[in-house]
Amino acid sequence: MATETAAAAQDATEVDNIVICRDVHKWFGDFHALRGVTTSVRRGEVVVIIGPSGSGKSTFIRTINRLEQHQQGDIIVDGVEMTDDVRNVDAIRREVGMVFQSFNLFPHLTVLRNITLAPTKVRKLPQADAEAGARELLERVGIPEQAEKYPGELSGGQQQRVAIARALAMQPKIMLFDEPTSALDPEMIKEVLEVMKELAASQQMTIVAVTHELGFAREVADRIVMFDEGQIVEDLPPSDFFNNPRNERVRRFLSQIL
Amino acid sequence: MATADTWQPAPSLPAPRSERGWIGWARANLFANWLSGLVTVVTVPLIAWVLWRIVAWVFGTADWTLIASRPQQYLIGLYPTELAWRPLAGWLLVSILFGMAAAMWGGAARRIAIGYGAITLLLGILPYGMFHEGVVMPGWIRALIVANLLTMAVGYALGRSSHWGRPRTFVVGGIAIYVVLLVLLTGLPGMEQVPPRQWGGLMLNLILAVSGIFFAFPIGVLLALGRRSALPVVKILCVVFIEVFRGVPLITLLFMSQVLVPLALPENFPVDSVTRAAITITLFSAAYTAENIRGGLQGLHPGQAEAARALGLPGWQVTSLILLPQAIRNVIPAIVGQFIALFKDTSLVYIVGMLDILEMGRSIVQGNVQFADNGRELFIFVAVVFWIFTYTMSYVSRRVERHLGVGVR
Numbered sequence: 001m002a003t004e005t006a007a008a009a010q011d012a013t014e015v016d017n018i019v020i021c022r023d024v025h026k027w028f029g030d031f032h033a034l035r036g037v038t039t040s041v042r043r044g045e046v047v048v049i050i051g052p053s054g055s056g057k058s059t060f061i062r063t064i065n066r067l068e069q070h071q072q073g074d075i076i077v078d079g080v081e082m083t084d085d086v087r088n089v090d091a092i093r094r095e096v097g098m099v100f101q102s103f104n105l106f107p108h109l110t111v112l113r114n115i116t117l118a119p120t121k122v123r124k125l126p127q128a129d130a131e132a133g134a135r136e137l138l139e140r141v142g143i144p145e146q147a148e149k150y151p152g153e154l155s156g157g158q159q160q161r162v163a164i165a166r167a168l169a170m171q172p173k174i175m176l177f178d179e180p181t182s183a184l185d186p187e188m189i190k191e192v193l194e195v196m197k198e199l200a201a202s203q204q205m206t207i208v209a210v211t212h213e214l215g216f217a218r219e220v221a222d223r224i225v226m227f228d229e230g231q232i233v234e235d236l237p238p239s240d241f242f243n244n245p246r247n248e249r250v251r252r253f254l255s256q257i258l
Numbered sequence: 259m260a261t262a263d264t265w266q267p268a269p270s271l272p273a274p275r276s277e278r279g280w281i282g283w284a285r286a287n288l289f290a291n292w293l294s295g296l297v298t299v300v301t302v303p304l305i306a307w308v309l310w311r312i313v314a315w316v317f318g319t320a321d322w323t324l325i326a327s328r329p330q331q332y333l334i335g336l337y338p339t340e341l342a343w344r345p346l347a348g349w350l351l352v353s354i355l356f357g358m359a360a361a362m363w364g365g366a367a368r369r370i371a372i373g374y375g376a377i378t379l380l381l382g383i384l385p386y387g388m389f390h391e392g393v394v395m396p397g398w399i400r401a402l403i404v405a406n407l408l409t410m411a412v413g414y415a416l417g418r419s420s421h422w423g424r425p426r427t428f429v430v431g432g433i434a435i436y437v438v439l440l441v442l443l444t445g446l447p448g449m450e451q452v453p454p455r456q457w458g459g460l461m462l463n464l465i466l467a468v469s470g471i472f473f474a475f476p477i478g479v480l481l482a483l484g485r486r487s488a489l490p491v492v493k494i495l496c497v498v499f500i501e502v503f504r505g506v507p508l509i510t511l512l513f514m515s516q517v518l519v520p521l522a523l524p525e526n527f528p529v530d531s532v533t534r535a536a537i538t539i540t541l542f543s544a545a546y547t548a549e550n551i552r553g554g555l556q557g558l559h560p561g562q563a564e565a566a567r568a569l570g571l572p573g574w575q576v577t578s579l580i581l582l583p584q585a586i587r588n589v590i591p592a593i594v595g596q597f598i599a600l601f602k603d604t605s606l607v608y609i610v611g612m613l614d615i616l617e618m619g620r621s622i623v624q625g626n627v628q629f630a631d632n633g634r635e636l637f638i639f640v641a642v643v644f645w646i647f648t649y650t651m652s653y654v655s656r657r658v659e660r661h662l663g664v665g666v667r
């Protein structure tokens with residue numbers, strides 16, 4: 001009886017939580033990059049990750065779509081446990097979109113082809129449908145007129161918006177952002193943040209974003225998670241995080257970047 | 259207002275000293291200072307003198323009889339004359355491709371097709387052999403050579419038509435024509451057989467080069483991928499293969515293919531020495547191609563593979579759709595350089611006793627007392643023939659690069 005309720009409770013959290021991490025460890029050779037990370041992300045939640053450089057933020061979000069393999073602990077994404085099973089990994093990657101600091105658009109393909117490639121090859125969408133969807137997404141990120149160009153012909157801000165459209169084209173349940181505005185000139189940061197805010201406002205999308213845009217974090221985040229030396233040292237709603245940080249390391253970090 | 263009708267243009271200044279035109283050009287480039295002027299004064303007469311000597315030799319002293327009296331042997335070696343219609347028929351088919359390419363791609367392809375057509379026409383109508391004793395080219399051979407212009411026209415029409423003029427048709431047609439050509443040269447069962455040993459001349463160089471390039475490229479791609487494979491066995495095999503073929507001179511490999519391989523194979527194994535040489539040249543070239551492509555793959559930003567994997571593309575599509583196209587494009591100059599080397603290396607088949615264009619010429623010089631002093635003419639002729647082909651290859655490479663460069667960066 002008691003175990004049944006426990007199991008039911010566990011089921012409920014698994015349904016609620018689209019990402020569950022339990023005591024995740026990751027080593028690069030001898031270097032202990034993630035030192036027991038335990039956290040979870042609810043469906044539709046917007047989580048912003050901050051922390052000093054080298055604290056393991058990128059490594060952590062890259063374990064969520066297995067661009068990095070963790071060596072210890074469990075990661076469960078949308079009910080699928082991350083293992084070496086290729087089918088699981090492929091299944092997860094279809095549901096998780098990722099946007100990189102350096103855009104990583106495919107320079108030999110047009111903007112349109114960048115966006116339609118995965119839907120046609122992975123989701124087996126007919127080319128015409130994929131193209132219609134791609135043009136809609138370009139409209140949504142504000143650059144419908146750039147469809148036929150090559151990435152090299154676009155500004156950084158435009159490239160990053162194409163990268164967001166490319167990830168969204170797979171209709172992911174989660175979007176991961178790894179410092180999406182760090183490589184951009186100041187005047188282009190805003191246009192990318194606008195797109196991200198619009199995305200955050202839609203209730204279905206779960207977002208995990210590494211960013212030091214504190215204005216963005218304050219405005220749209222449900223939680224702010226701070227990493228330091230491979231561990232989570234704070235996890236609070238934005239108001240508490242900024243207004244009365246209890247943790248000494250958080251206070252020191254905030255004083256450095258504000 | 260008041261000044262409008264009294265206004266006069268200022269008088270023109272005297273023209274500045276010309277920086278354009280040939281006088282200006284000479285001043286800027288040849289006589290910019292006293293040292294450059296001195297160099298010009300010394301070198302220009304020297305170059306003129308050397309050029310004059312060359313022209314005087316080419317059109318005066320040189321005796322081109324050893325070329326002009328035996329065109330057929332330079333083209334197809336000792337392939338039997340009464341069966342010469344076979345290579346000629348194959349040539350007619352190949353010309354279709356040139357016509358098609360000219361119609362489909364225009365520009366560089368059209369210029370190459372025009373040059374090709376002009377040379378073909380010349381080969382058909384030049385009065386060689388007429389004034390000399392030698393292997394006179396029969397009229398029907400001339401007719402078949404000139405007929406290439408017709409099949410080029412057919413190819414051009416095909417290239418224009420919306421149904422046939424597609425890259426896929428071109429590639430499939432090219433492969434089909436190549437296979438037909440090889441079968442035709444050998445002879446179908448029941449026809450008189452002409453084994454590859456009897457093939458020769460420029461035809462042999464071209465067949466070896468085309469087969470070599472056609473197979474070396476995919477094999478090179480596979481070796482490059484194999485060398486990066488996560489499977490240790492695959493990786494080690496590829497590394498050993500590449501390093502052996504890159505570490506041993508081609509000429510040594512060719513000797514080995516003749517002397518050592520038969521030891522390993524059962525007696526009467528149906529691979530003749532020519533095929534073995536062709537395979538050796540191909541594998542040698544594939545090893546270099548593999549290293550070029552591997553270099554291209556390593557030059558890519560790791561984010562390319564990560565972005566593709568993050569989209570859920572399976573590994574082989576990450577490689578074939580994202581990594582290889584970029585890597586290959588980045589190393590086209592190196593790969594074409596490799597294929598130019600391959601074409602030049604085809605003349606090494608003299609080692610297995612084949613009469614390619616160079617060896618054919620040498621045997622003409624050595625076998626005929628009247629040509630004993632004409633080695634110079636022979637080597638210059640062969641050099642020019644090789645140069646025409648290799649220059650065309652590097653021309654195509656530059657055009658392709660420029661074309662693919664559109665939209666990069």
Ligand SMILES: Nc1ncnc2c1ncn2[C@@H]1O[C@H](COP(=O)(O)OP(=O)(O)O)[C@@H](O)[C@H]1O
Binds near residue numbers: 051052053054056059
């Ligand atoms: N592929 C790798 N090999 C070795 N060390 C790495 C690798 N990737 C990251 N690291 C190390 O792991 C630590 C955390 O890196 P990262 O997650 O990129 O930090 P952050 O994104 O917070 O700046 C850093 O010290 C970094 O040097």
Ligand SMILES: [Mg+2]
Binds near residue numbers: 179
């Ligand atoms: Mg980082």
